[in-house]
Amino acid sequence: MIPATGPRRNAQVPYWGDTCPRPLGCCKGLHTPGHRAYYQKYWGYVPARCGQRPHPARVDDALRNGTLASPKDRQLARELMHISPAAAVAIKERDSFTTRVVEDALAEGITQFLDLGRGFISHSASYAALAGARGAGGTPSLVLVDNDANVHDHNRGCLGQATHLERPFATAVRGNAFAVDTMLNDLRDTQLVDLDRPVCVLLVDLLHYLERRRSPLTVIRRLTTRLPHGSWIAITHLTNQPLLPDIPPPARAALRDDTARWCRAHERCVPPHPRSCSPSTFADWMADLELLPPGGITSQACWPEPDTTHGPHPHFTLAAVGRVPSASPRRPRSPRTARRAAARDMLAGVIADSDVPFEEFAVSADQSPAQLRRVLNGHGRISPDLAYAAARRYGIDPHALLTLQDHAELATITARREHTATTSDSPPVAGQHTLDVDDSDSAVDVLHALIAATGLSRHAFAETLGYDRSTLTKTLSGRHYVTASLALGLAHRYGIDAADLLARQARHQIAVAAERAQPTEAPPS
Structure with missing residues (x-):
């Protein structure tokens, strides 16, 4: 396991915006917020490979003590563990949340799953849960969407080596998951998703990578508009504020400061970089959906129950699951x-x-x-x-x-x-x-x-x-x-x-x- 304490070495990789360790032109189009926000609109836009900086998916692998991370990724993982020793626990909580959502969706009769930006399939909780359901006689399907070339190649390789029983239910697609309309059109045209039947969309730890010039509300609203009645949308998002009202001010300040350090450390990676939101803003994003259970804005560790986290640490994550209503309710005026x-x-x-x-x-x-x-x-x-x-x-x-x-x-x-x-x-x-x-x-x-x-x-x-x-x-x-x-x-x-x-x-x-x-x-x- 990556040590949580101990002497820290100065990071070898500078923050994004500083001089690149070895400029090769692969970062073209990523150096201004305007360019990054512009490219996030397009399904076909995928970033070039970069071997000079850590990648979020490989850092996640390092926090899991996996074998896919590079030395730069492991170095950043050590820095994150120093900021929050609970980082590895938060990853397990995220996997448990995803598994619970998948199992509950299957119980409601949903068999189509769309996992957006979740990283390596070898760490995919949705893939593991659905593989178990398929082994028990179910017929689910899973589409994994990611724009990272390393992730996509790994996922396709793993799926190519899958057994005959496992292979048909999962497909890896490379594309920009924020371009909702084009993505859904492409998945429909290739018959990977049937938009006449309910779909469970997993937006787990993805929306906080959306550039500041683009609103997560737009992504959620497009999904709500395009998906059929009865579809589920599961969302988690980084926050720097606790949900419980009786958290003392020093603990609130510590969470806010540590979350800022957490986000700053991720600026050593290639863009986009994570940012936090408040619980009230997160609730506004979910206003078009029927929450499961009603009013269920909570943490990923506690869903579907109300949050009971008295000592939150980064990355503390809000969670909610909503059902697409039969007729989109009239959203209260902004x-x-x-x-x-x-x-x-x-x-x-x-x-x-x-x-x-x-x-x-x-x-x-x-x-x-x-x-x-x-x-x-x-x-x-x-x-x-x-x-x-x-x-x-x-x-x-x-x-x-x-x-x-x-x-x-x-x-x-x-x-x-x-x-x-x-x-x-x-x-x-x-x-x-x-x-x-x-x-x-x-x-x-x-x-x-x-x-x-x-x-x-x-x-x-x-x-x-x-x-x-x-x-x-x-x-x-x-x-x-x-x-x-x-x-x-x-x-x-x-x-x-x-x-x-x-x-x-x-x-x-x-x-x-x-x-x-x-x-x-x-x-x-």
């Missing part, structure tokens, strides 16, 4: 859609009633036409300055405009959390606090008073909310507005009235906008 349907309509009505050209209205409201058009299209917020300028010139209520925008977002996020609840949605960790504030105080004043009442540091206070501490610091200094998500978190944890908090913010923002405009504004004509 905050951007809510803005389009509420505050935007009010502003658009003012423009229509003003009887002035759009460009002239934009200039009179101290906006460029492009900025105002983005707001009306729902791609930006109505700023306090825009609300005040429009109110002063056209007689609308600026406070009502901002409040309508904030409350629309508040209602939308509330509906989305009710639609897909996480296991962290539990009773508040603290009761209501008596705050020394009055009606004239702003939302930031309320936040300062609440932190003082709890006796927590800003860092610890942010941890209780699962909120980024730097963003909280910006909010407390007035450089960032109080979001509807933060207001709801305060309501859940500390009993704060979210609607009142946002109303206070709107009043204060309009007052500041008016004060800022006073030195330069001319009397209205």
Whole structure:
């Protein structure tokens, strides 16, 4: 087994973005996030072989004490074990999760399985589980999709050496699993997958390799749209936040910092590199699916039961399994859609009633036409300055405009959390606090008073909310507005009235906008 402790040697392979140990041109097209995100759209794009850097699949083999890893892979595996001695245990938990999903899907009558980006077939829990089911008289089929040339060659070689009983049920295909539509079309045309029958898709530890410019929600939504009713989609994703609400702040901070080190260590590999997400973001991605069991956002170690991990270590992984519904449910509106349907309509009505050209209205409201058009299209917020300028010139209520925008977002996020609840949605960790504030105080004043009442540091206070501490610091200094998500978190944890908090913010923002405009504004004509 790879030692978990002991002296560490300086890594021989630099982080990605530094000078390549032996540049051969194989990394062409991978050195900018834009290029990597662009290529992830295409089914036929596969990276060139690289012998100079570790590969995630071979590092996984090293953590399993396998024989496929190179010295560079083993060196990175040692670094990962130093960051988290539980790394090897997490791999076993991932395999157990995959096995449970496959067995449950078989029990429900699903016989088609699509395992995306899972690496070497010799370590594939889905292949092992289905081989056992086939030996017991079942007729399952498995398609393994991976874009790594080394993985694909190994898988095809293993399948070529399989027994006559095993060989027909598994097929290895090389391609980019993020190009969902083209992938499914290709698998359908080659008769590897029958899209008229339910399919179990395994997205196990894959989506956190999607580039930041691409959203996992897009991948999940395309699968939900294309797969037939009754199909299953099993998803795991790296997180830097625990699910249980009573984890103490020091443990939360340790998980966040160790996960950042874990992701940074993976930057020695060829791209893409992993990134974490929050439990609430993960729950939003699953909103189009019927979760099994209902509300089942948990950890991969505990699925299908609620998470009970009190001492999470990297890589701590969220897990959920969803069934494609018979008719895709109407997804609760996103905050951007809510803005389009509420505050935007009010502003658009003012423009229509003003009887002035759009460009002239934009200039009179101290906006460029492009900025105002983005707001009306729902791609930006109505700023306090825009609300005040429009109110002063056209007689609308600026406070009502901002409040309508904030409350629309508040209602939308509330509906989305009710639609897909996480296991962290539990009773508040603290009761209501008596705050020394009055009606004239702003939302930031309320936040300062609440932190003082709890006796927590800003860092610890942010941890209780699962909120980024730097963003909280910006909010407390007035450089960032109080979001509807933060207001709801305060309501859940500390009993704060979210609607009142946002109303206070709107009043204060309009007052500041008016004060800022006073030195330069001319009397209205």
